[in-house]
Amino acid sequence: MPASVVAGNWKMNTTVSEAVALAAGVKDGASSAGNVELVLCPPFVSLTAVRDAVQGSAVKVGAQNMYHQDSGAFTGEVSPGMLQGLCEYVIIGHSERRQLFCETDESVNDKIKAAQAAGLKPILCVGESLEEREAGKAMDVNSGQVRAGLDGVTDASGLIVAYEPVWAIGTGQAATPGIAAEVMGGAIYEALRGIFASAADQVPLLYGGSMNAGNAGDFAAQDCIHGGLVGGAALQADQFLQVAAAVAAAKA
Numbered sequence: 600m601p602a603s604v605v606a607g608n609w610k611m612n613t614t615v616s617e618a619v620a621l622a623a624g625v626k627d628g629a630s631s632a633g634n635v636e637l638v639l640c641p642p643f644v645s646l647t648a649v650r651d652a653v654q655g656s657a658v659k660v661g662a663q664n665m666y667h668q669d670s671g672a673f674t675g676e677v678s679p680g681m682l683q684g685l686c687e688y689v690i691i692g693h694s695e696r697r698q699l700f701c702e703t704d705e706s707v708n709d710k711i712k713a714a715q716a717a718g719l720k721p722i723l724c725v726g727e728s729l730e731e732r733e734a735g736k737a738m739d740v741n742s743g744q745v746r747a748g749l750d751g752v753t754d755a756s757g758l759i760v761a762y763e764p765v766w767a768i769g770t771g772q773a774a775t776p777g778i779a780a781e782v783m784g785g786a787i788y789e790a791l792r793g794i795f796a797s798a799a800d801q802v803p804l805l806y807g808g809s810m811n812a813g814n815a816g817d818f819a820a821q822d823c824i825h826g827g828l829v830g831g832a833a834l835q836a837d838q839f840l841q842v843a844a845a846v847a848a849a850k851a
């Protein structure tokens with residue numbers, strides 16, 4: 600079975616000092632998360648401070664994005680090399696980046712390859728919109744995003760895939776564990792098997808979209824769900840730790 604992981608995507612929230620306080624709160628309570636790997640993904644400007652704040656603990660740090668080029672005239676972008684030493688993980692292809700910042704399956708694929716080449720662990724995000732779900736395309740959209748995002752990728756080690764249905768993000772309307780399991784154990788897992796064969800069995804699959812302390816245990820009770828990618832509930836240390844504790848209990 601893959602490792603259990605609960606990652607907090609702080610999105611465009613927290614000043615540097617707020618980020619440090621939040622990270623310190625998570626570090627202080629991290630033992631309540633049992634064997635669950637905790638990953639904090641603050642804004643770029645807080646990566647250094649958050650790395651320092653969690654030093655000496657098992658809490659890991661991730662970035663929310665990166666560009667695939669090594670360096671050069673790419674104003675406003677951050678390269679994989681710049682993240683080395685600051686974080687272990689990097690979220691790639693979040694639906695907000697796809698929708699608001701024009702990221703495509705091709706750019707997501709470039710970023711996954713560049714992250715792996717730099718020794719970073721990518722958290723590939725996939726998920727269908729409400730329109731796509733209502734049109735009966737959810738399974739095809741998710742398997743297509745996995746296949747395209749991982750085109751030419753041969754190494755599954757360090758890879759995480761997060762299923763985040765767009766309609767469940769920030770809405771308070773989480774998917775049901777059954778819907779999530781259908782997509783994750785079906786379309787996403789099958790696509791990963793097709794790419795990595797048995798190595799797919801070690802890729803953690805995270806659910807994301809209005810996950811909280813109340814529903815996290817039900818998601819993690821599904822065999823094919825190994826944790827969560829948490830937005831709003833990750834902005835309070837106690838709530839984030841409760842999500843992780845619920846996942847730990849479900850996986851124990």
Ligand code: 13P
Pocket residue numbers: 608693763767768769770771807808809810828829830831832
């Ligand atoms: P919410 O938990 O706020 O719905 O956000 C989920 C998400 O987008 C995590 O990447």
